[in-house]
Amino acid sequence: xxxxxIVRLVVxxxxxxxxxxxxxxxxxxxxxTKNNQPAIYTQNTLLSLTLSHLTFVAIATVASTLVAxxxxxxxxxxxxxxxxxxxxxxxxxxxxxxxxxxxALCVPILGFGAGPTLVALFLYGLLPIFxxxxxxxxxxxxxxxxxxxxxxxxxxxxxxxxxLPLATPVxxxxxxxxxxxxVATATIGSTVAASTLGEVIIAGLLSNNVAFVLQGGLVVGxxxxxxxxxxxxxxxxxxxxxxxxx
Amino acid sequence: xxxxxxxxxxRIAVDKLGVLIALIAAVAALMPFxxxxxxxxxxxxxxxxxxxxxxWEAVLVALALVAAILVALLRTPRLWRLxxxxxxxxxxxxxxxxxxxxxxxxxxxxxxxxPGAGFWLAVFAFALLAADSFTRLKLAPWxxxxxxxxxxxxxALLLWSxxxxxxxILREYANRAEAFWREGQTHIALALGSLAAATVVxxxxxxxxxxxxxxxxxxxxxxxxxxxxxxIALFGLLIAPLAWVAANVPGASAIGISGIGAAPAMVALFxxxxxxxxxxxxVGLEGVPPAATDAARGMGMTNWQRLAKxxxxxxxxxxxxxxxxxxxxxxxxxxxxALIGGxxxxxxxxxxxxxxxxxxxxxxxxxxxALAFAAAVILDAIVEMVSTGARPx
Amino acid sequence: MIEIDALTKDYLDLTVVDHVSMRIDDGDIAVIVGTSGSGxxxxxxxxxxxxxxxxxxxKIDGKDTRSVPAHLLRREIxxxxxxxGLFPHRTVGQNIATVPVLMGWEKPRIAARVxxxxxxxxxxxxxxxxxxxxELSGGQQQRVGVARALAAEPKLLLMDEPFGALDPIxxxxxxxxxxxxxxxxxxxxxxxxxxxxxxxxxxxxIAVMDQGKLLQYATPAEIVVKPATDFVGELLGSGDRAFxxxxxxxxxxxxxxxEASGAxxxxxxxxxxxxxxxxxxxxxxxPVVDGAGKPVGRLTLATLQRLGARPQ
Numbered sequence: 001x002x003x004x005x006i007v008r009l010v011v012x013x014x015x016x017x018x019x020x021x022x023x024x025x026x027x028x029x030x031x032x033t034k035n036n037q038p039a040i041y042t043q044n045t046l047l048s049l050t051l052s053h054l055t056f057v058a059i060a061t062v063a064s065t066l067v068a069x070x071x072x073x074x075x076x077x078x079x080x081x082x083x084x085x086x087x088x089x090x091x092x093x094x095x096x097x098x099x100x101x102x103x104a105l106c107v108p109i110l111g112f113g114a115g116p117t118l119v120a121l122f123l124y125g126l127l128p129i130f131x132x133x134x135x136x137x138x139x140x141x142x143x144x145x146x147x148x149x150x151x152x153x154x155x156x157x158x159x160x161x162x163x164l165p166l167a168t169p170v171x172x173x174x175x176x177x178x179x180x181x182x183v184a185t186a187t188i189g190s191t192v193a194a195s196t197l198g199e200v201i202i203a204g205l206l207s208n209n210v211a212f213v214l215q216g217g218l219v220v221g222x223x224x225x226x227x228x229x230x231x232x233x234x235x236x237x238x239x240x241x242x243x244x245x246x
Numbered sequence: 247x248x249x250x251x252x253x254x255x256x257r258i259a260v261d262k263l264g265v266l267i268a269l270i271a272a273v274a275a276l277m278p279f280x281x282x283x284x285x286x287x288x289x290x291x292x293x294x295x296x297x298x299x300x301x302w303e304a305v306l307v308a309l310a311l312v313a314a315i316l317v318a319l320l321r322t323p324r325l326w327r328l329x330x331x332x333x334x335x336x337x338x339x340x341x342x343x344x345x346x347x348x349x350x351x352x353x354x355x356x357x358x359x360x361p362g363a364g365f366w367l368a369v370f371a372f373a374l375l376a377a378d379s380f381t382r383l384k385l386a387p388w389x390x391x392x393x394x395x396x397x398x399x400x401x402a403l404l405l406w407s408x409x410x411x412x413x414x415i416l417r418e419y420a421n422r423a424e425a426f427w428r429e430g431q432t433h434i435a436l437a438l439g440s441l442a443a444a445t446v447v448x449x450x451x452x453x454x455x456x457x458x459x460x461x462x463x464x465x466x467x468x469x470x471x472x473x474x475x476x477x478i479a480l481f482g483l484l485i486a487p488l489a490w491v492a493a494n495v496p497g498a499s500a501i502g503i504s505g506i507g508a509a510p511a512m513v514a515l516f517x518x519x520x521x522x523x524x525x526x527x528x529v530g531l532e533g534v535p536p537a538a539t540d541a542a543r544g545m546g547m548t549n550w551q552r553l554a555k556x557x558x559x560x561x562x563x564x565x566x567x568x569x570x571x572x573x574x575x576x577x578x579x580x581x582x583x584a585l586i587g588g589x590x591x592x593x594x595x596x597x598x599x600x601x602x603x604x605x606x607x608x609x610x611x612x613x614x615x616a617l618a619f620a621a622a623v624i625l626d627a628i629v630e631m632v633s634t635g636a637r638p639x
Numbered sequence: 640m641i642e643i644d645a646l647t648k649d650y651l652d653l654t655v656v657d658h659v660s661m662r663i664d665d666g667d668i669a670v671i672v673g674t675s676g677s678g679x680x681x682x683x684x685x686x687x688x689x690x691x692x693x694x695x696x697x698k699i700d701g702k703d704t705r706s707v708p709a710h711l712l713r714r715e716i717x718x719x720x721x722x723x724g725l726f727p728h729r730t731v732g733q734n735i736a737t738v739p740v741l742m743g744w745e746k747p748r749i750a751a752r753v754x755x756x757x758x759x760x761x762x763x764x765x766x767x768x769x770x771x772x773x774e775l776s777g778g779q780q781q782r783v784g785v786a787r788a789l790a791a792e793p794k795l796l797l798m799d800e801p802f803g804a805l806d807p808i809x810x811x812x813x814x815x816x817x818x819x820x821x822x823x824x825x826x827x828x829x830x831x832x833x834x835x836x837x838x839x840x841x842x843x844x845i846a847v848m849d850q851g852k853l854l855q856y857a858t859p860a861e862i863v864v865k866p867a868t869d870f871v872g873e874l875l876g877s878g879d880r881a882f883x884x885x886x887x888x889x890x891x892x893x894x895x896x897x898e899a900s901g902a903x904x905x906x907x908x909x910x911x912x913x914x915x916x917x918x919x920x921x922x923x924x925x926p927v928v929d930g931a932g933k934p935v936g937r938l939t940l941a942t943l944q945r946l947g948a949r950p951q
Contacts, residue, residue: 098578
């Protein structure tokens, strides 16, 4: 565990160093270039691209979390129960829409740039969170539900005091999936001119420059792994806090 | 339950989902049904339903819409709802084709008519109703496949009859018919080929991971990390090593391996496919009840017999679920292959984005979504068929 | 006092509880026995309105349970279930405090009550209050479950197979604890079980249910001696009726003057214990002592034989 933590810290420090000052790492990418191609992408700074990449992901994730958890709560209450089967199959169908298609189909309505990217990330992020929130809210141990009703909690007290706290780790697992998908999908946003790290990769593909592809891919991949790791750790803490075991 | 409730109270009962659908459909009726453009890239002119169709046809569509909304709004039997929604979708589909023919001046090959927001919203509303009735009907798996085939057949008939020929997306198709089928084949070959490779490699790998404790964590972690690499980057990164292989391994280029094109796309899709297959194999094998493996041991089965006769059959539905995830995911991801010259429907999507020609985007996106949807329906049905009796879900 | 009047529950065409009427006096332990599907749990859950009856009524101390909102009613009634139903994310102390918090008790009063209950169930507060349920053994979880049900000092406690998940030794201990607590607080208890042995052991009154109907509602002795129907007899089992009957009576009530030799039995034990001791040690007469160990007389095998015979 300790070694793992040190490795993660070192990776994080390297990532930050690279993003802030990519030029200092030029030597590592130089061997990958041909015909005097530049080794480091300089059209936009990596830092600004990374920040805007993360901003997209953050905004979309917050929005999808609010909407997905809200919807899951509605369809698991008595007055929304009629919508439960439909919402399940919609979530299932929704997952068959490839992110590129979602992105491209948003362009006619929202134009190029940030709009379609945010919408695609939001829509694509909804599904894992919604599914997990449903699972979390519908698979509480029956005796716990029974007890909550038996001691005289109102519907609201059960939701806020028992159901949501117990479902939080599962919901968080959904958020984790959603964030990792978003971090990767945001790169595709650059095909519709959103300013993300995908810009670096696409520039590399267009100019046949492996160094660009690699640095864009590395930053995105490492960010995804670190976020995945951090959220997994948070999830374990929450599981232990709420007295549940996997 | 809804029918029971309806017989219980003699007064007219309103369906909650029906209210939602009626609201969406009402909004849809007020929005433009179709958009007319003098050519491919100019801004469109919105046409309401009474401008987009001859009067008598518009009246018919409007009446059908009111009838369908009523069926949705009231607590009606599920089969009625299903038929009403499917009939309404058929009306909308036929009407949009007619509208295109009606709005396009005779012989004009440049004018474009595309479905408007009202059309899409109405389709969404009744697709919602159809999906809900389907879910509630709880059809047997083979019936779901039959229904899918019927719907596909109906759409094929519409396409074949030429009813949609004046729609913009089919105008784009007409200009690229040959390329469309070629890219379609590539797309399917990419998705299925990488799936086959991942199955052949992934299932044995999963079995080994299940049996060897130390290996499991390592393999799953590596595959997990692989999944986090953004697809376009992974596609790009494979260009260099594959180019090297093509240049240096004798015979490699003869079998089609090269730095750009389908090879790196295939390898990347394969890499993404491994995690679901391996992980589901492990989970499936771990889910085999210990009592069953114990009994198998007790009866004197060898390791191999135990795997083949007890563990694998019991784990099969879970493994198949992994394959379903991979297939749906690959059909979507194969779109990206176009960025590195790998072909597939993505070609039209990215060309369309490049030319701001949304009809072209649709030409790529619609078949992709349709393929993924069909794959999901069929594999879900198969998973359900093989799971019945094998284990309680 | 609880008056259940013609209580009925229908699900579509199925009647799971069929016009059940019974009266439970204050301080009683009424045990509802039946096989699975007999409607016993449904009957219990209609008392605190976890299930709403189709018809009939329940009155507690003369007040119809429908006159208050269901959740407020439930706060006044203790409820303990099989598998305890503890909230896994709340500590033992927070679990026990659930109902007092819902009822808006003041903090010091809640803390004092939690401490009192933990001590009562032999779970030292400083050790157990801040643990999570998952850190307790099965027996400890069950005790916390009962403690939570008793937290707001309910006059009525409903228990649904509360000891179902416990192994025999812990179960016997939990049953003894329950009897002790019932004596101490005077709580009225309605308990559901499928185990006739448990019913006879715990109940002051036993209600036998089958297919939604109440077959017999009587004291344990009456049930053993005069089962109302063949089904009740079957539930009792024919193998050890005499022992069941002896098991219901205290040695102290049948002592005769005189002396005997050998190890004594206690006046607090049951006649069944006495018979066992007499047979095992091969004696026809046993000395009897009281709680303090002082000799009070003797118990003869002849007495045991007479009392174990079918009453005429």
